[in-house]
Amino acid sequence: MNPAALVTLVVLLCSSSLGNGGKVLVFPVDGSHWVNMKVIIEELHSRGHEITVLRPTDTWYIQSDSPHYKSITIESPAGFDEKFFGSFITTMLNLRRQGGSFWARLSLEYELVSKFYNMHAKVMELMGQIFDDAKLMQSLHDTKYDLVLTDPAIGGGVLLGHRLGLPLVFNVRWTVQGEGHQAIAPAPLSYVPIPGTELTDKMTFPQRIKNVVYYFFTVFQMWYVTDSNYKPFVHRYFGSDVHYMELFQAADIWLMRNDFTFEFPRPTMPNIVYMSGFQCKPSKPLPKELEDFVQSAGEHGIIIMTLGTLVKNLPQDITEDIASAFAELPQKVIWRHQGKRPSTLGNNTLILDWLPQNDLLGHPKTRVFVAHGGTNGIQEAIYHGVPLVGLPLMFDQPDNFFRMKARGVAKVLDIATMNKDVFLEALKEVLYEPSYREKMKALSRLQRDQPMKPLDLAIFWIEYVMRHKGAPHLRTESYKMSNIQYYCIDVAAFLLAVILLIFTVFISAMKFLWRKMFSRSKAKKE
Structure with a gap:
C-alpha cells in the first residue's frame, strides 16, 4: 500500500470511530x-x-x-x-x-x-x-x-x-x-x-x-x-x-x-x-535525578511512603518518629511529605511534594510501600507486587488493609499507638521476611491473569x-419488591396459615369422630 493510500485509510478509520x-x-x-x-x-x-x-x-x-x-x-x-x-x-x-x-x-x-x-x-x-x-x-x-x-x-x-x-x-x-x-x-x-x-x-x-x-x-x-x-x-x-x-x-x-x-x-x-x-499500568522511566537516587540504593533497594491525596502532613511527633526509623535502615527512602521537615531526617531519605507513585512501585529496586490504604494505592501495589506497611487513617482504609493483612502481604500499624520502635520493627519484618513479597507476587499474578x-x-x-x-x-x-415479598414473609405466612388450617380441620375431624365413637359406645352400653 502506498503512503497516500495508508494516510487515507487512517483518516477514514479515525473519522469512523469519531462518527460512532x-x-x-x-x-x-x-x-x-x-x-x-x-x-x-x-x-x-x-x-x-x-x-x-x-x-x-x-x-x-x-x-x-x-x-x-x-x-x-x-x-x-x-x-x-x-x-x-x-x-x-x-x-x-x-x-x-x-x-x-x-x-x-x-x-x-x-x-x-x-x-x-x-x-x-x-x-x-x-x-x-x-x-x-x-x-x-x-x-x-x-x-x-x-x-x-x-x-x-x-x-x-x-x-x-x-x-x-x-x-x-x-x-x-x-x-x-x-x-x-x-x-x-x-x-x-x-x-x-x-x-x-x-x-x-x-x-x-x-x-x-x-x-x-x-x-x-x-x-x-x-x-x-x-x-x-x-x-x-x-x-x-x-x-x-x-x-x-x-x-x-x-x-x-x-x-x-x-x-x-x-x-x-x-x-x-x-x-x-x-x-x-x-487504573494500573506498566511503569515508565523515572526522571534522571530520581533514577540516580534510586540507583544509589544498590542491592538494599528503596522504600516508598505516601499517605495519599487528602493527607498533607502528619502531627510533628509522628513525622519525627517516622524519619528517625527510616534513618536506621540501609535502604533509600522516597517520602511524599508536605509538612515541616523532621529534624531526625537521615541522609538516606528524600522528601518530595509529589512523587510518581506508579513508576516507583514498578521499579525493580522498590522493596516496600508505606501507605494509608486507599483503594487506588493498594491496587497499584498488588499490580506491581510490592508488599505493604499500613498506616490506615479513616474511611475504608482500615478495612482495606485488613484484607491485605489477611492475605499475608501487609503489616498494619495503629497510628494512635505507633512510635519509632514499632514502625522500625514493622519495616524490618516486611523487608526481610520473604513471605510478604512472595505472597504479594502471587496476588499480582492472580490480578493480572485476566482474559482482557x-x-x-x-x-x-x-x-x-x-x-x-x-x-x-x-x-x-x-x-x-417490598421486604415482605423479598424475604417471602407473605409466602411463609400463607403456608403457615394453610398448615394451621389443615391442622385445625384434622383436630376438628378427630374430635368429631371421637365424639361419634364415644356416643355409639355409650348407646351400646345402655
Whole structure:
C-alpha cells in the first residue's frame, strides 16, 4: 500500500470511530475517586466519545479546562472543598490519638457521622439547584446524552440520570449506603463481613455476633445520614412512592473497582463487572535525578511512603518518629511529605511534594510501600507486587488493609499507638521476611491473569450500554419488591396459615369422630 493510500485509510478509520462516538455525561466524586474516574474519561475520549463533566464550585481536583472533556460548573458548593477535608482529617487524627477509650471511640464515630450528614446535605442542596434551573436542565435534555457515568458514593449523578431518563453506569466501590454489593447483591451476614468489622468470610460464632451488631449499627447510620437527606428530596422530585435506593438499584452496569483477589468470596449479580486494577499500568522511566537516587540504593533497594491525596502532613511527633526509623535502615527512602521537615531526617531519605507513585512501585529496586490504604494505592501495589506497611487513617482504609493483612502481604500499624520502635520493627519484618513479597507476587499474578485488560472491559460495557440503550436484561427487578415479598414473609405466612388450617380441620375431624365413637359406645352400653 502506498503512503497516500495508508494516510487515507487512517483518516477514514479515525473519522469512523469519531462518527460512532457517544455522548457521556459524567457526575464524579472529587479527591481520589476523581483520580480513577479520570482514567475512564481519558480512555473514552481516546475512542472518540464526547465527555461532559459536571463540577461544583468547591472542587479542587476536577479542572474546568481539559483536552479530554468539556465541563459544566454549577455555581454551588458540594461540601468537598480541600479546607473542609484538611480540618476533618486533623480532627479525626486527634480523636484517634486520644486512646482506645469508649468515649474516644464514640466521639470518633459521632464526628464521622456528622461530617457525612453535612456532606450529603450539601449535595442535596446542589441537586435542588440543578433541578430547579430550567435552562440548565433543558440544555442537558437537548444535548441527548447516551448515558450518565457516575460514582454512587454520592447520589447526585444517580438522581440526575433518572431525572433525564438516561441509562446509568456506575464507577463504584461505595454507595451512599456503604459498600456497593450491599445495595444490589445478597449479603448473608453468616459469611459476608460488614466493612469495618475486620472479619473474613470464615467467622466464628462470636464473630458472627459482631457482624450482626455492626450491621444494625450501619442501618442506624443510614437512617441518620442518608435517609434523612435523600428521602425528602426524592419524594419531592420523583414521588412519595419512590425510595431513593430504588434509583441506585436500577443502574444498568456496576463497574466494581475491585475483584476477588481483594474481596472475600460472596454472592454477586450479572450486571456487576469487576475491573480491579483498571487504573494500573506498566511503569515508565523515572526522571534522571530520581533514577540516580534510586540507583544509589544498590542491592538494599528503596522504600516508598505516601499517605495519599487528602493527607498533607502528619502531627510533628509522628513525622519525627517516622524519619528517625527510616534513618536506621540501609535502604533509600522516597517520602511524599508536605509538612515541616523532621529534624531526625537521615541522609538516606528524600522528601518530595509529589512523587510518581506508579513508576516507583514498578521499579525493580522498590522493596516496600508505606501507605494509608486507599483503594487506588493498594491496587497499584498488588499490580506491581510490592508488599505493604499500613498506616490506615479513616474511611475504608482500615478495612482495606485488613484484607491485605489477611492475605499475608501487609503489616498494619495503629497510628494512635505507633512510635519509632514499632514502625522500625514493622519495616524490618516486611523487608526481610520473604513471605510478604512472595505472597504479594502471587496476588499480582492472580490480578493480572485476566482474559482482557480491566480498562478495556470497563469501556466495553460502557459502550454496550450505549449500543443497546441500557442493559435491563442484566438487572434484577427485586428492588421493586417490598421486604415482605423479598424475604417471602407473605409466602411463609400463607403456608403457615394453610398448615394451621389443615391442622385445625384434622383436630376438628378427630374430635368429631371421637365424639361419634364415644356416643355409639355409650348407646351400646345402655
